[in-house]
Amino acid sequence: MTNLNRIAIAAVAALGLLTLALPGVALARAPQAHPPTNAHTSAHDAQGADNTADVDDAPDFDAKAASELTNPDGSRFLPDLEEGPRINGQASADATPNFRKSTRLAMYVAKNGDTIRAVAYRYCTSPVLLAMSNNLPFDAKSDLPLKPGTQLTVPIAFRAPSGLHEAVQLLSAPGIESGKPESNWGRPHFVQQLRNLLIDMSKHWPNRHPALVGSLSRSNGGRLGHHKSHRSGQDVDIGYFTYEANRKGWGNPGLKEIDYQRMWYFIDTVERSGLGAAMYMAPQVQRSLYQYAAQQNVAESRLRTIFQYGPKGGHGDTLIRFAPGHRDHFHVRMLCPEDFKDMVGPRST
Numbered sequence: 461m462t463n464l465n466r467i468a469i470a471a472v473a474a475l476g477l478l479t480l481a482l483p484g485v486a487l488a489r490a491p492q493a494h495p496p497t498n499a500h501t502s503a504h505d506a507q508g509a510d511n512t513a514d515v516d517d518a519p520d521f522d523a524k525a526a527s528e529l530t531n532p533d534g535s536r537f538l539p540d541l542e543e544g545p546r547i548n549g550q551a552s553a554d555a556t557p558n559f560r561k562s563t564r565l566a567m568y569v570a571k572n573g574d575t576i577r578a579v580a581y582r583y584c585t586s587p588v589l590l591a592m593s594n595n596l597p598f599d600a601k602s603d604l605p606l607k608p609g610t611q612l613t614v615p616i617a618f619r620a621p622s623g624l625h626e627a628v629q630l631l632s633a634p635g636i637e638s639g640k641p642e643s644n645w646g647r648p649h650f651v652q653q654l655r656n657l658l659i660d661m662s663k664h665w666p667n668r669h670p671a672l673v674g675s676l677s678r679s680n681g682g683r684l685g686h687h688k689s690h691r692s693g694q695d696v697d698i699g700y701f702t703y704e705a706n707r708k709g710w711g712n713p714g715l716k717e718i719d720y721q722r723m724w725y726f727i728d729t730v731e732r733s734g735l736g737a738a739m740y741m742a743p744q745v746q747r748s749l750y751q752y753a754a755q756q757n758v759a760e761s762r763l764r765t766i767f768q769y770g771p772k773g774g775h776g777d778t779l780i781r782f783a784p785g786h787r788d789h790f791h792v793r794m795l796c797p798e799d800f801k802d803m804v805g806p807r808s809t
Contacts, residue, residue, distance in 0.1 A: 570611075649799050654792075676696045749767065
């Protein structure tokens with residue numbers, strides 16, 4: 461049985477890693493979302509001008525990390541290019557300009573000090589997906605160390621994967637103020653996890669402003685405005701949570717205005733679920749969140765796997781990283797096992 465088949469079978473058993481702890485919410489495949497308020501619409505429209513074109517929120521890893529991967533057949537791993545997957549250096553015949561396979565399988569040999577989470581975050585994939593790909597256990601409370609020399613199959617989302625075959629909208633709801641109907645689409649389980657978490661948060665803090673959600677993806681994926689990602693239904697932009705009950709749009713909150721209690725609750729829940737693959741935040745926000753979490757007695761060893769920037773400077777292999785354009789919002793990518801079959805499925809025409 462191939463790793464891909466094992467993942468597809470195990471995905472059924474893995475359903476609800478996040479929703480087990482959160483209330484179930486029916487997910488409608490609706491033709492149109494609830495319209496956002498005028499205040500949020502204007503903020504959402506304006507935020508694109510604050511970002512440099514094509515530099516924000518692209519889950520990516522550096523050339524050194526890429527050089528440590530091989531294809532399953534032992535050949536050199538090369539990133540997907542705009543026209544689609546390449547075979548023997550040539551674009552495949554059925555490549556289209558608007559679709560790339562969202563995830564590829566690559567091989568990685570574990571080094572001393574590697575863990576499930578560190579390898580997953582290094583390659584912008586989710587720990588659960590990495591663990592399932594290799595028939596390894598996933599522990600939400602600890603990070604499994606890997607034996608040096610262990611060969612791992614790594615589900616890779618390199619640069620900007622594009623396209624999706626089944627999508628649902630993230631509709632406005634208690635605790636959620638959704639964005640534009642043409643760009644609030646995502647993969648079914650990604651939207652479900654996100655929706656359940658935000659609604660759960662609104663029940664904990666009913667008197668604070670709802671999550672102001674910006675772009676997810678278009679209904680069939682593909683390029684979305686200035687974004688490098690947001691092409692495959694796995695990404696979302698959310699305004700930083702603040703204490704104001706009636707905040708008008710994302711704005712540009714100062715560090716003292718950010719609601720670190722809710723921010724940490726969101727990050728902690730996603731990270732423990734093992735579904736988080738990448739987040740993007742401004743360095744100064746990361747440092748403040750790190751400090752808040754440390755005050756809640758969160759172990760430093762765990763915080764260093766989550767935040768790229770803390771009191772001791774920056775480092776890699778973390779869930780949360782910096783990319784330009786995230787002063788007024790943060791970016792979240794989750795890779796859910798239930799969506800994996802679609803992520804590696806046949807390309808759309």
